[in-house]
Amino acid sequence: MAHDSTRNYDNGTSSKSGSGSYGSGYGNGYGSSQRDYQGSYGDYGSGHNGKGGHQAGNSTTSALIAGAAGFGLGLLVLAGRKAAFQAPTYAAGDWFEGLKAEHRAARKLFDALAQSSDEDHKKRGTMLMELQYAISKHNIQEEYVVYCVLAEMGQADVAEGLNADHFELKQGLFELEMIVKEQRGGFADKLAEVREAFESHVREEEEEAFPTLQASLSDEQKKMLTNRMNREGFKVA
Ligand SMILES: [Fe+2]
Ligand SMILES: [Fe+2]
Secondary structure, X not given: OOOOXXXXXXXXXXXXXXXXXXXXXXXXXXXXXXXXXXXXXXXXXXXXXXXXXXXXXXXXXHHHHHHXXXXXXXXXXXXXXXXXXHHHHHHOOOHHHHHHHHHHHHHHHHHHHHHOOOOOHHHHHHHHHHHHHHHHHHHHHHHHHHHHHHHHHHHHHHHHHHHHHHHHHHHHHHHHHHHHHOOOOOHHHHHHHHHHHHHHHHHHHHHHHHHHHHHHOOHHHHHHHHHHHHHHHHHHO
């Protein structure tokens, strides 16, 4: 697809509003999605207050209200947890820097897993779950935002190759999970194999694909891509 330098990846500060541009495609849709989150929290709040005022004194209603309050609080806690999980990426201030920070964080989890004991299956399983969680959020940000933009900017083949790497990585993590679950041997060798696949993939991203993409974006597009990616991360964090 031809490179359209007027395209934007978010609606926040878009100066383009023509149909078919990312200003109206990614941008408006995403902005609406964010407003929907806020609206949902508001709706839970008003529903709870309305019932409370209308049927005070009824024990069943009181129990429902308590339940609704708990549910609302649960959503707030969930939003807080999501925000906390996305915070280091957001704080990096740039999509590429954010992804590099996540690569470094994943390396630490790989290192910790490599130090884990063959005897402590439970702890190893928990650590593996943390790595799967971190990589899955990271990969969704790349697959649903960054690789799509990469393809739009004329690097579809590269994006496809990186997508295929993600599938292999998922498969490797799944095999590790099965080794832990079935308490089989061979964890260290498999982990080393998965780690090497991860490092090779990250090298391609950090040294080739992403610098090329970054160089092709305007400052405004970089900002929009950064926002778009962070929102995707927040959704799945
Ligand atoms: Fe990736
Ligand atoms: Fe990555």
